[in-house]
Amino acid sequence: MSNSFNRLAVYCGSATPADPRYMQLARDVGQTLAKRGIGVVYGGGKAGLMGAVASGALDAGGEVIGVIPQALKDMEVANLDCTELYVVANMHERKQMFTDMSDGFVTLPGGVGTMDELWEAVSWAQLGYHQSPVGLLNSFGYYDGLLAFNREMAETGFIREMHRDILIVGDTLEGLLEKMAEYQPIQTIVQMRAEDL
Template identity: 45%
Template sequence: MKTIAVYCGASHGAHPVYADAARMLARALVEHNIGLVYGGGKVGLMGVIADEVLRLGGEATGVIPKALVEREVGHAGLTRLFVVKDMHERKAMMSDLSEGFIAMAGGMGTLEELFEMVTWAQLGIHAKPIGLLNTQRFYDGLKTFVRHQCEEGFVRPEHEALMMIEDDPGLLIRRLREAAAPAAGEDVEGEILRG
């Protein structure tokens, strides 16, 4: 696994623990030699994780729509910054550039990006692992609601399991890497050619 897309807020949140978690995730990415792909802003948690990845010598790739360059204050110091036409292009490019996904604490945009990737996985559009960084139990309510969706017959248990939830960034990355690794003895090249 060489790259992970991280979805997170353009604000810092109500508690410093969220920025601390962003720095811890940045450290875990660099320690595992995984490049960051994210929304390209320099404000909020987006800026925190990008700055820390860069400070530690890692690679940070941003993808930002032209209309948000000013609002989210596009990060000028990244390894790479792609300015795209709109949100649809942003999400597609972030997906293409990434081998897995992590949602940190964030707002509606973070949830929208997360659920698009979960839906694509559910539909078989991609088979990349998806994780939730559950800082300060941020995603406990979501976990409960998705369980409710399963109980009410709207989500299958195997689709509920698409989202791995951990509060430790290093453990979450290890789980994503294990989920992304081909099974022992699997003919990866053959599978790609037949696919």
């Protein structure tokens, strides 16, 4: 049985790399999601890959919901073109809204903030705070090193066997969405007995 997505949280960088492939990728992702009728929930900014995802989706007639902390809105980096823009107090509230408003997560290339969002989504799935698929778009091999580290954590025993497949990886959006649609929720930590941890 496959999942259908009404909205996906899209995590990506607010920077604009020198390599133009990254901005084009972000724009293409937004456009593709919109054409599939999938709404975008994202960080609400207008800069970098974040802005490119939003503009790609909006230009294709898609729904774009931004969630931005007040401090970043005060810096005038908010994307006022969003279908809806929510201003929250802090990053914790922002990530909770991403989880509450989405059917899954797609992570594009990004930096520290993107990693924070990705690993929280994985951690919350592992714990049982959500049952949504967590996707990683490994375009241009950007996340090869991260995936090697993820394997190292699993092989060392810091990721349990039943949790190894929480992180769903694809090098194209189409392939990644297909894998995410087939995701089956795992046995979560809160469902386990203390002696099995």
